[in-house]
Amino acid sequence: MDDLSGRASADESTVFRERLNWLFEHVHPPKRGPYSNKEVAAKIAGFGGSLSDSYISLLRTGKRVNPSDDARKWLARSFGFPEKFFDDEEVAAAALQQFAAVKSVKQAGIESVFYRMIGLSSDSIAAVLKEVDRVRELEGLPPASD
């Protein structure tokens, strides 16, 4: 997950393609496979955007590069990620970290969480991840994978 962010040296279009494929691979309801290009196209149409599934396919394989700003926003949004996900390193890194935190909470079998807090910085997300790992350990679960 970390390798998706902070890759300043990599080609921009490669970063875009890898991030897009990462979304497809990781962001889908539990107990079902990844969304299809068609499903994502339908989702985008659902909130008023417009991208064809064949174009999405070309973007994923790298046969088309540099999609429009709108296309980038729509693709990120269709997965529930922030619109700047493809363009802003900081936003992307923070979103990935938050995704990991939610996922680890789920994987640890945590039903709910009570906090006394004001805001949640990336430092405190790191603390959350540490605590969730500890919960896993105490629950006798293997360390978080992925």
Place this chain on the structure above:
Amino acid sequence: MWSSRRQQPEILAQLKLPQVASIRDLRHEETRRTGRAVHIEAAETVLGRRCGVCYVTENAFYIFYDPRTSRAHQDHVIGHEIAHVLLGHHEARRPSEAVPQGFAPLLDPALVEMMLARSSYEEAEEHDAELLASYLYGRVIEHRLRNASPPGDDTQERIAHTLLSRREAER
């Protein structure tokens, strides 16, 4: 959280808590009431931002507090987390409320809810059980129809299959 100080005694009276020497000892009462272990542990967090946290699993409550504060403050923090449970806040929470608002502010709340949805495997199990039940039912019917006719009777066979497929279609 109570709205005015006047309500405090009433809430306390309703909870019927035992006398304890330390607020930390309330963990035993919590275990008695919920059947879940209560684990209290120090965990350094970002000072000034978060004081205490309670993770709830099927088996236990895990309370973490910041050890870099005074004992009195720690007790207050632990008391706060225990209070959540005594007030039943861990029960009947929808997945969307399982983690506090602002836990993943950059992600679409619908995505967070989807990820936390507990229904995934439970619903799958329900579905599988339902499916198997209908197969079993179909087999019982088929068995009955077959036994009612001599084997190799094409007409009977066809009727049986028609009945079965109609039953399938009605479902």
